Amino acid sequence: MATVKIKGMRCGHCVESVTKALSGIAGISNVQVDLGKGAAVYEETAPVSAEKIKEVISAIGFEVE
Numbered sequence: 001m002a003t004v005k006i007k008g009m010r011c012g013h014c015v016e017s018v019t020k021a022l023s024g025i026a027g028i029s030n031v032q033v034d035l036g037k038g039a040a041v042y043e044e045t046a047p048v049s050a051e052k053i054k055e056v057i058s059a060i061g062f063e064v065e
């Protein structure tokens, strides 16, 4: 399991957007976003670069810490 801290999530819609975006990255599965902690946990089925995650999260208006 890997964890990524995400800034800017405020409600269930944000959680949904982030979950969808991360799940859409090849190599990432089983995404669970925790709004209270401002973090997402996921499994890597193939290596995914931190840059890729940053790019995808920024594209939907959030920020990786």
Ligand SMILES: [Cu+2]
Pocket (backbone or CB within 6 Å): 009, 010, 011, 012, 013, 014, 015
């Ligand atoms: Cu929201």
